[in-house]
Each structure stands twice: as C-alpha cells, then as structure tokens.
Amino acid sequence: MHWLSPLLLLAQVSADDITREMGRLQRNFEFLSYGFAAAWIVLAIYVLMMVGRERRLKREISSLKAMLEERQKK
Amino acid sequence: MREKILYLLGVAAFVILARDIFVIARFPPEASQGNAFKIIFFHLPAWAAAFTAVGASLVTSILFLVTKNFQYDAIAVASTEVGVAFLTVGLVTGSLWARPIWGIWWTWDERLTTTLVLWLLYLGYLMLRRAIEEPTQRATFAAVVSIFAFIGVPIDYFSIRWWRTQHPAPVFFSSTGSFPHDWSVVMGWNILAMLMLATVIVAVRLEQEQSQRELDSLRRLAHAF
Numbered sequence: 001m002h003w004l005s006p007l008l009l010l011a012q013v014s015a016d017d018i019t020r021e022m023g024r025l026q027r028n029f030e031f032l033s034y035g036f037a038a039a040w041i042v043l044a045i046y047v048l049m050m051v052g053r054e055r056r057l058k059r060e061i062s063s064l065k066a067m068l069e070e071r072q073k074k
Numbered sequence: 075m076r077e078k079i080l081y082l083l084g085v086a087a088f089v090i091l092a093r094d095i096f097v098i099a100r101f102p103p104e105a106s107q108g109n110a111f112k113i114i115f116f117h118l119p120a121w122a123a124a125f126t127a128v129g130a131s132l133v134t135s136i137l138f139l140v141t142k143n144f145q146y147d148a149i150a151v152a153s154t155e156v157g158v159a160f161l162t163v164g165l166v167t168g169s170l171w172a173r174p175i176w177g178i179w180w181t182w183d184e185r186l187t188t189t190l191v192l193w194l195l196y197l198g199y200l201m202l203r204r205a206i207e208e209p210t211q212r213a214t215f216a217a218v219v220s221i222f223a224f225i226g227v228p229i230d231y232f233s234i235r236w237w238r239t240q241h242p243a244p245v246f247f248s249s250t251g252s253f254p255h256d257w258s259v260v261m262g263w264n265i266l267a268m269l270m271l272a273t274v275i276v277a278v279r280l281e282q283e284q285s286q287r288e289l290d291s292l293r294r295l296a297h298a299f
Contacts, residue, residue, distance in 0.1 A: 028109045028110035028111075028174045028175075031109070031113070031170055031173060031174045032099075032109040032110055032112050034170050035110075035112075035116060035167045036113075036116060038167055039116040039163050042159065042162050043271070050279060050282065054285075057282060057286060060289055061292060064296055068296060071296075071299050
C-alpha cells in the first residue's frame with residue numbers, strides 16, 4: 001500500500017497550497033532582479049563617466065597641441 | 075598587445091557575470107530569505123573587488139611616499155576610484171537585500187556604518203585630489219589620506235565578528251555559516267569575474283591618468299609661452 005501514499009498526499013493538496021508554495025518560491029524575486037540590475041547600472045554609469053572623461057581629455061590635448069604648434073610657427 | 079589582453083579580460087568577465095545570472099536564477103530560493111538571498115552573488119564579489127582595489131591603493135600610496143615615483147600615485151588614484159565604484163555597488167545591493175529581509179533600506183548597525191564611513195573616506199580622498207593644484211603636494215597628501223582610510227577596511231571586515239550586528243554573520247571562512255558546493259563554485263566565478271572587471275577598469279583609468287598628466291604638462295607649456 002506504500003505506493004499509494006504519495007497519491008493520497010497529492011489528493012489532499014489544495015489549489016491554495018500550490019499557490020502558497022509557488023509564492024514562497026518566487027518570494028523576493030523582484031528584489032533579486034533589482035539587486036542585479038543595480039550592480040550593472042552603477043558600473044555602467046561609472047564606465048560612461050570614464051568614456052566622457054576620455055573624450056574631454058583627448059579633445060583638450062589635441063586643441064592644446066594645435067595651439068602650441070601655431071605659437072611655435074609664429 | 076596590452077589592449078587586446080584587457081579587451082579579452084573585459085569580455086571574459088562580462089560573459090561569466092552574464093552567464094551566472096541565468097545559473098543563479100535557476101538555483102532554488104534560500105529557505106528563509108527566498109530569492110533575495112541570491113543578491114549575495116553580486117554583493118560579495120563587489121566587496122572583494124572593492125577591498126582589492128583599495129588594498130592596491132594602499133600599497134601604491136606607500137610606494138609613492140617612499141620613491142616619489144608618480145606612476146605609483148597614478149595607480150593609487152585609478153584603483154581608489156574603481157574601489158569607490160565597487161563600494162557603491164556593495165552598498166546599493168546590500169540596501170536592496172535589506173528592504174525585503176529587514177523591512178528597512180538602512181540601519182545604523184556596525185557593519186553598515188563602518189562601510190559608509192569607509193565609502194566617505196575614499197570619496198574624501200578623490201575630492202582632496204581635485205582641491206590641490208600642485209602635483210607633488212597633491213600626490214603626497216592623497217597618499218597619506220589613502221593610508222589613513224585603509225584603517226577602516228579591517229574594521230569594516232571584522233565588524234561582523236567583533237560585534238553583535240544586525241548584518242548576517244559571515245558565510246565564508248567561519249564556522250557560523252554554510253554554503254552549498256555548487257553555490258560556492260558560482261560565487262568563486264563571480265568573484266573572479268568582478269576582479270577581472272576591476273583590473274580592466276583600473277588599467278583604462280590609469281591610461282586616463284597618464285593623459286591627464288600629459289594635459290597638465292601641455293598647459294604649463296602653454297602658460298610659459
């Protein structure tokens with residue numbers, strides 16, 4: 001009869017039990033996704049700031065070099 | 075060649091971290107905390123990267139004070155800035171974990187407070203550098219601040235062992251916690267990937283620091299004319 005036990009147990013499970021269990025398993029999933037997203041966003045913002053700084057440095061260096069070359073010609 | 079290695083390192087780190095998101099999502103929820111517990115897979119590697127970066131800043135700051143070689147100062151500022159970025163990741167992910175578990179975003183517990191103080195100290199280091207014009211004075215003062223700020227790292231690290239904190243007890247290198255083997259493997263990969271990412275960003279930031287020095291010397295030359 002022991003093979004009947006799981007079937008009998010399954011028959012006792014209501015839809016509410018299944019919903020509750022699914023809810024438990026999915027609990028805090030949104031905060032997990034916020035956590036992962038936040039980690040990527042913070043690093044992405046920092047990398048974008050670095051890209052902006054890189055562009056500014058290159059622009060300033062090239063303009064200063066051009067200015068110095070012009071002064072040397074004079 | 076150097077750029078290729080950095081590019082490969084960056085891509086590899088990105089691939090590992092992206093792959094691990096799917097691996098972590100498939101892990102069963104932790105018994106008491108549910109899925110929010112899995113934030114630790116990004117939270118802890120961010121701290122590992124941050125502490126390594128500020129550790130590098132400490133070493134190079136000492137080397138600068140001993141040798142007065144500005145290359146060490148450049149590494150110190152690059153690694154401190156990256157350290158602050160990863161400290162921010164650690165603070166933000168920690169806060170996002172605290173909200174569903176504790177019901178609050180923040181509490182003045184020993185671990186959180188020492189972490190915030192550490193973050194502010196390194197932010198102060200970066201602000202100090204902007205405030206001083208003269209390069210030698212800037213590098214010397216910054217090196218002293220970096221050494222002083224690092225005192226906060228062991229205090230922050232050991233705070234959850236020294237005091238009864240609201241922050242969870244350590245999971246690794248302690249008898250209080252345990253982590254399933256397959257979870258530990260993914261955590262190991264994530265720590266490695268974050269360290270690789272931090273190395274790439276420090277290397278790129280270091281190049282910018284050299285460009286900044288070139289710009290400073292060009293400015294001095296322009297003033298001399």
